[in-house]
Amino acid sequence: MRIDIISAVPNLLDSFFNHSILQRAQEKGIVQIVVHDLRQYGLGKYKQIDDYAFGGGAGMVLKVEPIVNCITQLQQARSYDELIYLTPDGETLNQSTANTLSLQKNLLLLCGHYKGVDERIRTHLITKEVSIGDYVLSGGELGAAVLADAVIRLIPGVLNDETSALTDSFQDDLLAPPVYTRPENYKGWTVPEVLLSGDHQKIAAWRLEQAIEKTKVRRPDLAKKLDLE
Ligand code: ADE
Numbered sequence: 001m002r003i004d005i006i007s008a009v010p011n012l013l014d015s016f017f018n019h020s021i022l023q024r025a026q027e028k029g030i031v032q033i034v035v036h037d038l039r040q041y042g043l044g045k046y047k048q049i050d051d052y053a054f055g056g057g058a059g060m061v062l063k064v065e066p067i068v069n070c071i072t073q074l075q076q077a078r079s080y081d082e083l084i085y086l087t088p089d090g091e092t093l094n095q096s097t098a099n100t101l102s103l104q105k106n107l108l109l110l111c112g113h114y115k116g117v118d119e120r121i122r123t124h125l126i127t128k129e130v131s132i133g134d135y136v137l138s139g140g141e142l143g144a145a146v147l148a149d150a151v152i153r154l155i156p157g158v159l160n161d162e163t164s165a166l167t168d169s170f171q172d173d174l175l176a177p178p179v180y181t182r183p184e185n186y187k188g189w190t191v192p193e194v195l196l197s198g199d200h201q202k203i204a205a206w207r208l209e210q211a212i213e214k215t216k217v218r219r220p221d222l223a224k225k226l227d228l229e
Contacts, residue, residue, distance in 0.1 A: 001104065001155060002032045002078070005144050006070050007111040008049055008062065010037045012141040022149060025158045033148065036074070041066040050114055059115030067110065067121050080108045083127045086140030086147065087112050090129030093147060095170035097130070101147075102154035109147065111140030173222055177210035 007013060017023065017033050025031045042049045043065055050060040071083070081104035091097070101107060110117070110126065122129065132143045152158055154165050169176040180191040194206045216223045 005109045008038045008113045010035045016145045041070040062117040064118045080106045083108045085126040086143035090131040098150040101151045109144040113139040174211040175214045177207040
């Protein structure tokens, strides 16, 4: 998979993609992440990328031309399965969207800034609008990072133990059960007996029961969807 990200503040994204799982995914050649500095496509001597909003009001708007120029150049090299704009008024990201996107080959993410992008970009170029939650961030960069992380970890070969993404919270609409590691007893804080039993069937049943219980208590909306009693 290849993910291109267009940003007015590309430095914000550097360190995020150059550590841990995402760094390893790139080193293994499973995913290629390329961040593009919108300023390089800016207009005139000062590489202008934003301007005042027509009709007045506070805040600057990202201009059409630099974004079109950047996207056009990228599209000349490959076609994109989705052109995604990160915005608080997009469709809220969930595991199901991450699963779908993880099957794609080329994704292009556009980060908004200031008051956002000129609406014509959204109307004519963007194929999907994604929000990472009902709050407003200073720009789409954190949204792009969250989206890319959620998607990339689902690609086979990215996680060492491939089954570990399958047991994540939300993969089956249930929250994940609790996990424990050594020591078995830390100053009287003990681990549930069943996990030490070696009985895999019993362990699986306990985990499912815990997942169901946790989902009922913490996310009644999901429990209702699953018809959990
Ligand atoms: N840009 C600003 N706020 C955002 C949000 N909540 N999700 C995605 N992109 C954003």
